[in-house]
Amino acid sequence: xxxxxxxxQSGRSLPVSWVPHFLLIFSCVxxxxxxxxxxxxxxxxxxxxxxxxxxxxxxxxxxIDAGIPAKHREGxxxxxxxxxxLRGGQIDVxxxxxxxIAQEILKANRxxxxxxxxxxxxKFGVAMTEPLGFNNTYALVMxxxxxxxxGVRTISDLxxxxxxxxxxxxxxxxxxxxxQPLRERYALPQRNVIGIDHALGYxxxxxxxxxVKDAYSTDAKIEQNDLVALEDDLxxxxxxxxxxxxxxxxxxxxxxxxxxxxxxxxxxxxxxLNAEAERTKNYTRAADLYFERGAGLASGAGESFPQxxxxxxxxxxxxxxxxxxxxxxVGIPLGIVASRGGAIGQGILGFASVVQTIPSxxxxxxxxxxxxxxxxxxxxxxxxxxxxxxxxxxxxxxGLQDIPRSxxxxxxxxxxxPTTRLWEIYLPMASxxxxxxxxxxxxxxxxxxxxxxxxxxxxxGEPILSGLNLNDHVTILEGAIPxxxxxxxxxxxxxxxxxxxxxxxxxx
Amino acid sequence: xxxxxxxxxxxxxxxDAAALHPTNLSIERGKxxxxxxxxxxxxxxxxxxxxxxxxxxxxSIEFDGTxxxxxxxxxxxxxxxxxxxxxxxFPHLTARANVVLxxxxxxxxxxxxxxxxxxxxxxxxxxxxxxxxxxxxxxGGQRQRVSLMRALMLSPQLLLxxxxxxxxxxLVRAALQKDLKEIFARLRQTVLFVTHDLAEAIYFGDExxxxxxxxxxxxxxxxxxxxxxxxxxxxxxxxAQRGLASL
Numbered sequence: 126x127x128x129x130x131x132x133x134q135s136g137r138s139l140p141v142s143w144v145p146h147f148l149l150i151f152s153c154v155x156x157x158x159x160x161x162x163x164x165x166x167x168x169x170x171x172x173x174x175x176x177x178x179x180x181x182x183x184x185x186x187x188x189i190d191a192g193i194p195a196k197h198r199e200g201x202x203x204x205x206x207x208x209x210x211l212r213g214g215q216i217d218v219x220x221x222x223x224x225x226i227a228q229e230i231l232k233a234n235r236x237x238x239x240x241x242x243x244x245x246x247x248k249f250g251v252a253m254t255e256p257l258g259f260n261n262t263y264a265l266v267m268x269x270x271x272x273x274x275x276g277v278r279t280i281s282d283l284x285x286x287x288x289x290x291x292x293x294x295x296x297x298x299x300x301x302x303x304x305q306p307l308r309e310r311y312a313l314p315q316r317n318v319i320g321i322d323h324a325l326g327y328x329x330x331x332x333x334x335x336x337v338k339d340a341y342s343t344d345a346k347i348e349q350n351d352l353v354a355l356e357d358d359l360x361x362x363x364x365x366x367x368x369x370x371x372x373x374x375x376x377x378x379x380x381x382x383x384x385x386x387x388x389x390x391x392x393x394x395x396x397x398l399n400a401e402a403e404r405t406k407n408y409t410r411a412a413d414l415y416f417e418r419g420a421g422l423a424s425g426a427g428e429s430f431p432q433x434x435x436x437x438x439x440x441x442x443x444x445x446x447x448x449x450x451x452x453x454x455v456g457i458p459l460g461i462v463a464s465r466g467g468a469i470g471q472g473i474l475g476f477a478s479v480v481q482t483i484p485s486x487x488x489x490x491x492x493x494x495x496x497x498x499x500x501x502x503x504x505x506x507x508x509x510x511x512x513x514x515x516x517x518x519x520x521x522x523x524g525l526q527d528i529p530r531s532x533x534x535x536x537x538x539x540x541x542x543p544t545t546r547l548w549e550i551y552l553p554m555a556s557x558x559x560x561x562x563x564x565x566x567x568x569x570x571x572x573x574x575x576x577x578x579x580x581x582x583x584x585x586g587e588p589i590l591s592g593l594n595l596n597d598h599v600t601i602l603e604g605a606i607p608x609x610x611x612x613x614x615x616x617x618x619x620x621x622x623x624x625x626x627x628x629x630x631x632x633x
Numbered sequence: 634x635x636x637x638x639x640x641x642x643x644x645x646x647x648x649d650a651a652a653l654h655p656t657n658l659s660i661e662r663g664k665x666x667x668x669x670x671x672x673x674x675x676x677x678x679x680x681x682x683x684x685x686x687x688x689x690x691x692x693s694i695e696f697d698g699t700x701x702x703x704x705x706x707x708x709x710x711x712x713x714x715x716x717x718x719x720x721x722x723f724p725h726l727t728a729r730a731n732v733v734l735x736x737x738x739x740x741x742x743x744x745x746x747x748x749x750x751x752x753x754x755x756x757x758x759x760x761x762x763x764x765x766x767x768x769x770x771x772x773g774g775q776r777q778r779v780s781l782m783r784a785l786m787l788s789p790q791l792l793l794x795x796x797x798x799x800x801x802x803x804l805v806r807a808a809l810q811k812d813l814k815e816i817f818a819r820l821r822q823t824v825l826f827v828t829h830d831l832a833e834a835i836y837f838g839d840e841x842x843x844x845x846x847x848x849x850x851x852x853x854x855x856x857x858x859x860x861x862x863x864x865x866x867x868x869x870x871x872x873a874q875r876g877l878a879s880l
Contacts, residue, residue: 535721
């Protein structure tokens with residue numbers, strides 16, 4: 126479902142329409158995991174929607190057919206993520222749309238010619254192929270039956286029906302070439318406009334919750350759902366011609382292989398490939414259709430489910446485990462300082478609490494632009510670490526503060542040094558509280574780590590995101606059930622750990 | 634024989650309230666000095682000043698001829714044993730670990746600790762079978778015996794007891810009073826004992842220090858207090874407690 130629409134969406138990255146987007150991002154997970162690609166291998170990126178996946182597969186296929194090793198990191202995210210990955214050399218190629226390049230990457234407020242685009246891209250060490258042959262622009266779509274009944278054929282016709290309910294993707298609502306200017310150009314009267322995820326929007330349209338939504342002109346869903354695209358009679362939408370962006374430093378034989386795709390894909394064909402990909406959920410096979418060979422492809426047929434599950438789970442544990450370790454290493458000392466109260470103690474607890482109130486997606490989105498982080502497992506671990514901090518800091522502080530004054534004074538009066546008091550008396554006495562803080566963090570981290578897939582860090586969020594993206598409940602459960610089981614196991618493991626780590630005298 | 638502890642014009646305030654007005658007091662070696670008085674009279678403040686949990690706002694405190702400062706307070710504490718009402722035992726450590734905690738930290742050998750431990754068990758009438766138990770597994774009286782052992786482990790010059798028997802039921806309390814008195818005599822221990830119970834003060838005290846409102850009202854033997862009260866409060870206090878006892 127999301128395939129087409131994301132094509133153009135470039136911009137604003139994660140926080141906006143969160144549910145669908147982060148799901149998509151999940152798919153990028155595997156990509157980042159394996160970040161050391163061999164020097165000779167060409168890495169292709171794609172955005173998190175069907176058409177981008179298919180184009181990525183086609184590029185991979187054409188490179189491999191030319192004898193050039195290539196791999197495809199599917200669905201890494203939105204425009205900005207792919208663009209930064211390309212500039213940073215984490216990927217060498219990805220499919221993009223001219224309108225998006227002009228508006229979102231080059232921030233031009235007018236249409237740019239292909240040559241103008243090429244000149245501007247060259248400054249970043251990036252080049253663009255000729256257009257592939259189809260224009261995937263935005264469109265407004267309606268149910269065919271309703272459009273016929275109301276006599277709506279063009280966007281201008283919407284002026285006569287102010288009662289229509291409009292549901293738009295969050296990205297379209299915010300884009301420079303999106304809803305606001307569109308409404309002004311056409312003087313549309315509708316005030317009942319809501320933001321809704323692209324995939325969910327189709328369901329909403331089908332059941333009548335909304336009457337009009339945004340879509341991409343090559344979106345296979347338009348035909349499948351018996352929708353019509355309204356004619357852009359005032360030519361509001363810019364052209365979104367698909368092309369590949371690649372690094373100028375890419376080997377020449379790879380460039381020439383890629384160029385063989387120029388002008389070979391018209392709209393009709395792209396719609397067909399998208400439909401095939403949606404139907405089979407097999408992008409490789411859809412890409413093969415392009416090469417007009419029905420069968421026998423060599424490329425990555427794929428892992429079995431147990432293999433995938435193992436990979437997701439290990440990555441998930443890695444994410445949750447690392448971040449938890451950091452939270453413990455940092456959180457306990459902070460909790461000790463915080464337990465002493467005063468301005469510093471208040472400050473620490475305040476900071477940890479504030480971090481906790483930031484929605485996890487927003488936190489991820491805030492970290493992504495920072496130099497060291499970007500789209501990587503580091504970012505996911507850093508975000509999880511920050512989330513895990515509060516329970517540990519707070520429980521350490523309160524566990525220490527709950528030690529009766531008489532016992533603290535006994536320790537002092539006995540003549541024990543401050544270090545000994547802390548390690549041998551106070552921390553063991555607070556161990557139950559500290560461990561329960563760590564347990565809370567661990568369970569939170571195991572749950573929140575599913576969001577890591579949003580920024581391509583992998584884990585069990587990966588199938589959840591793909592499933593959401595494809596509206597495929599089985600795939601969602603493939604991630605959701607193991608994640609829940611994992612959370613229970615973690616809980617159980619910590620209950621066992623309590624018996625080992627809490628001194629016996631405190632458990633009697 | 635000079636005094637072991639000397640307070641020289643020592644005072645302590647909490648905010649506007651004077652917990653202890655400038656006070657002079659000497660604690661004689663080898664004797665049991667009992668500090669008595671109603672709640673809030675300043676007796677706990679006095680004790681906490683001596684062990685260095687709080688510092689005086691004015692005046693000074695001398696221990697064995699040395700003025701107590703922030704630098705030497707840690708070392709001086711090891712020469713003082715301290716027992717509080719609830720025992721102050723660390724719940725995560727066994728009775729044995731509680732007793733030897735400090736000895737271990739000053740580097741005593743296992744043999745040395747073991748023999749001192751058995752000596753103390755005998756002295757305090759605590760069965761060494763109970764040493765592996767945790768505080769929650771001991772009765773109130775047993776806990777106070779362990780607390781006393783812990784306080785005596787390093788043979789302190791001064792033993793401070795802050796209402797050590799206050800939380801015990803009467804039978805246990807009576808038994809422990811008797812044992813304590815014997816122990817003090819056997820060790821010729823310098824003891825500072827805080828209580829609010831006059832009978833207990835009379836039972837233990839070579840010297841009684843009666844406090845009220847952050848001041849020492851009178852210091853002397855029971856007889857002195859009874860026959861030469863320095864102040865109407867002394868009589869009032871004695872009579873109030875007596876009245877109860879005679880019921």
